[in-house]
Amino acid sequence: MSKYDSLAIVISFYSLWISSYLSDIYEVILGIILILTFGIYHGANDILISSKFLSNGKAKNSITILVFYVFQVLLALLLFYLSPLLGLLLFILASSYHFGEQQLSFLKTILPETYLRIYALSYGLMLFFLLFMMHPAEVVAIVKQITFFTIDAQHIYYGFVIFMCVFLLFTFLVLIAYPKSRGSLFYQFLFLGVYAIIFKVSSLIWGFAIYFIVWHSIPSMQLQTIFIYGSLSRFHFFKYVKDAFLYWILSVLAIGLFYYFQSTSKFFITVIFSFFSAITYPHAFVIFKMLQQKKTE
Template identity: 45%
Template sequence: MKNYTKFAIVASFFGLWMDSYFSTRLQIISGFVLILSFGILHGANDLQLIDKIDIVKHKNSTFRILIYYVIVVLMGILLFYLFPLLALVIFIVVSAYHFGEQQWQKLPNSLPIWSRILYQFLYGFTILFLLFVFHTNQVQNIIFNITNFKIPNQYFWELLKVTGIAFISLSCYLYWKILKIRKKLLLEFFHLVVFSIIFKSSSLIWGFAIYFVVWHSVPSIIDQIKFLNGSVSKKHFLSYCKAAAVYWFVSILGIALIYFFLKEEQLFNAVFFSFLAAITFPHALVITRMLHRK
């Protein structure tokens, strides 16, 4: 993963350089293309992961898993329909932990489980709100379209300050307490600086796409392929894509239908992120179980 980290930094700044040549509309289109390709792909193989995690096999287990998975997604969509503000808060919390867990999956087991979970959450939450504070007006509009509730500008900054202080404090404690993760801590703080530059210099969708694809989705795909096959190769990647193809296509079809009926940009963004949230809930749980198995 060390080589991939170097690639991710180069790819991020290349994306930032491309940003200067893209119009706002082209940034949005390119961002959605990235999200809909690797972004959706990294969550389209959950059923195969569950099948690998579930040691005890049952009759028609794949079909049962599919039914359970669809039910969870539909419950997520229903939650956004009935209680949109609550659903959005849950989505942000789950996404923050999911992002942090991916980046900090190798925290020492000697740490209490609550401190590992808290640290992973604070890291992901910091990333999300770094993105939010640089695009407050757009985020406000999306939240308003989802929940019909307008969040004051200062709330974003205050939440980032509180989270940032808690994250830095816990990082200092870990730096003092655990020698073997000191380099990792310094590297991740450097990554946060990189993310800040990207979020500040690009549009909301393009900045999110760079982080979501380059720093989250692709590393997650690598971890999943290793978990499923023991190693990463071209053959295993093609096998992964083949297994995920049907579920990826269904997701793309659903998003295409949303776009067809909701062509107004702000409304589409709102519904798109609601849909993304609904499929994130079960995916985050699957990845957590996968990492625990590893």
């Protein structure tokens, strides 16, 4: 277990302690603020990362990359507007793979690519449905609010059982083929226990915010800093924060404008979710390419 993993466990339980002093509404507000800050910030350097792995040592027009990136976001927003249910399903799939890919990145050098992709997807889906299973009523309400489609809370439980079984099967196969991965996989199960406690004790938004910020966004920022600048020194990390600041400001302003022009929308969470899902697709692709290049190197 790394030093950061130990610190993440402490921060997670400290966050639960803080939430015990907050009302439900303030807990949701704080969770959304964290998602809009650290959550979006961890994807604000996607243009710089894309320039690095697409340039291959040659000068690359970052404006072209930015235009293509924005075009992908607009396409995702259009999809979500035309078919909210399809947009929601694709968001869950993309996010599940993205979370699982980072969580299981230590296996990238030993597992075949196709096997690792299925394994990562099953991990991420199990994680999402673990969160959903702890708050079925909230999930049913939000899904209906976003897609106007009613799901059965029982289906959430079935989904969790199915994806957990797939994940356990793949874990068993990995342990047989690569017994040296036993220690790292043990810690993943320990972390899953921590996530289960977080999701159970906290509200839906707060539980997701804790995982998304503490266990995903900050570790992702560390990996990105190493990829871009070559090391995780304090100087390079602050340079990462500085380089991402303009893109983060633009993203937050875009969310504000998107909400402002959605005059018929009564629910801020719907607008946040729609925009957040739209920026997830290109970000997940950028990190996928980044981890691929790191594996090659």
